[in-house]
Amino acid sequence: MLRPMELLNVADFEARAAELLDAGTYAYYAGGANDERTLRENVAAWDRWALRPRILVDVSDVTTETTLLGRTLAMPLVVAPMAYQRMAHPDGEIAMGRAIAEAGSLMTLSSLATATRAEVAETGVPRWYQLYVPKDAGKARAILDDAVAHGFEALVLTVDTPVLGRRERDLRLGWHVPTSVRVQNLGEGEVSPLGAFSEMSAAVTWRDVEKFAADTKLPVILKGVYTAEDARLAVEHGASAVIVSNHGGRQLDAVVGSAEALPEVAEAIAGRIPVLVDGGIRRGTDVLKALALGASAAMVGRPLLWGLTVDGQAGAAAVLDLFRAEISLGLQLLGCTSPRDITRAAVTRRPA
Numbered sequence: 470m471l472r473p474m475e476l477l478n479v480a481d482f483e484a485r486a487a488e489l490l491d492a493g494t495y496a497y498y499a500g501g502a503n504d505e506r507t508l509r510e511n512v513a514a515w516d517r518w519a520l521r522p523r524i525l526v527d528v529s530d531v532t533t534e535t536t537l538l539g540r541t542l543a544m545p546l547v548v549a550p551m552a553y554q555r556m557a558h559p560d561g562e563i564a565m566g567r568a569i570a571e572a573g574s575l576m577t578l579s580s581l582a583t584a585t586r587a588e589v590a591e592t593g594v595p596r597w598y599q600l601y602v603p604k605d606a607g608k609a610r611a612i613l614d615d616a617v618a619h620g621f622e623a624l625v626l627t628v629d630t631p632v633l634g635r636r637e638r639d640l641r642l643g644w645h646v647p648t649s650v651r652v653q654n655l656g657e658g659e660v661s662p663l664g665a666f667s668e669m670s671a672a673v674t675w676r677d678v679e680k681f682a683a684d685t686k687l688p689v690i691l692k693g694v695y696t697a698e699d700a701r702l703a704v705e706h707g708a709s710a711v712i713v714s715n716h717g718g719r720q721l722d723a724v725v726g727s728a729e730a731l732p733e734v735a736e737a738i739a740g741r742i743p744v745l746v747d748g749g750i751r752r753g754t755d756v757l758k759a760l761a762l763g764a765s766a767a768m769v770g771r772p773l774l775w776g777l778t779v780d781g782q783a784g785a786a787a788v789l790d791l792f793r794a795e796i797s798l799g800l801q802l803l804g805c806t807s808p809r810d811i812t813r814a815a816v817t818r819r820p821a
């Protein structure tokens with residue numbers, strides 16, 4: 470049972486979730502690739518930036534509201550796609566959708582979800598669909614048609630995962646996603662987790678980005694853009710937004726933390742399309758740093774899994790509420806009354 474006064478921040482939620490989950494599931498959720506350098510860097514990199522507060526601003530009336538791709542959100546934070554949420558809680562993605570709807574945020578549904586697109590649509594949550602591209606073009610087409618029919622408002626193409634990274638924590642424990650966990654979204658009823666990823670293509674290129682944009686009429690958001698070169702190509706090939714992401718340190722374990730990659734990407738995009746960022750965001754102040762470094766919104770992953778594990782819908786809602794409260798407090802202490810007030814001058818490099 471959740472005793473709210475004990476769980477004051479995301480770290481508290483993680484500690485409680487780690488007690489509740491079996492060791493293998495916790496390792497799968499928490500872990501990263503290889504030596505987990507990038508996983509650690511994600512958190513460390515936000516700490517290398519510090520905030521520069523302005524004083525004597527009337528902050529008695531503050532809003533965390535923002536708009537993103539034409540949608541009003543209660544805060545500049547959206548929820549990242551994460552596979553297999555029923556391992557955290559029996560209500561999985563449905564509880565997650567309800568919590569996010571309640572918080573006025575937006576959900577990105579994973580291709581490897583354990584609820585159907587229809588079930589998530591029923592929660593009423595504003596939603597994007599994350600695609601791992603199947604090798605079978607007909608299957609991809611059917612999935613996208615179904616996503617459009619179920620009110621998903623954008624296609625999030627994850628571009629850092631042509632193949633899966635090597636997760637040594639899982640290997641060491643000999644852990645696999647249990648066969649009782651079924652992927653619901655890949656077109657042929659329920660699919661086993663192992664089978665699911667083997668059906669995905671490692672041959673996706675910029676040409677496919679244009680094709681998806683033309684075929685679906687949905688905005689295409691590229692998740693995993695990490696360099697200025699690719700940021701420019703993303704705009705040229707019709708992307709509607711990019712997400713600076715290293716997949717939570719689960720893919721290439723040798724890249725800088727996402728807070729270090731964000732300025733390069735934001736500069737190359739130069740305001741032409743929105744930039745989002747995820748990886749290691751654990752506090753409202755991390756979200757504010759992201760905005761100062763050029764992001765329109767932050768994406769958060771694991772903290773929501775910890776909330777879902779601790780208390781299903783209520784736990785996920787509690788984590789979102791923590792972020793909202795921390796963003797609001799942070800804005801006020803920074804001398805801002807809205808996310809719009811944040812500029813590059815709000816951050817500085819912390820002295821080494």
Ligand SMILES: Cc1cc2nc3c(=O)[nH]c(=O)nc-3n(C[C@H](O)[C@H](O)[C@H](O)COP(=O)(O)O)c2cc1C
Pocket residue numbers: 497498499511549550551552579580581599627692714715716717718719747748749750768769770771772
């Ligand atoms: C357990 C887990 C499963 C994930 N599954 C997916 C997925 O199916 N598709 C995807 O694009 N990203 C996936 N990601 C990456 C997240 O979308 C996101 O990039 C990352 O978790 C952000 O970092 P954070 O967890 O430090 O906030 C997953 C991450 C975790 C932790």
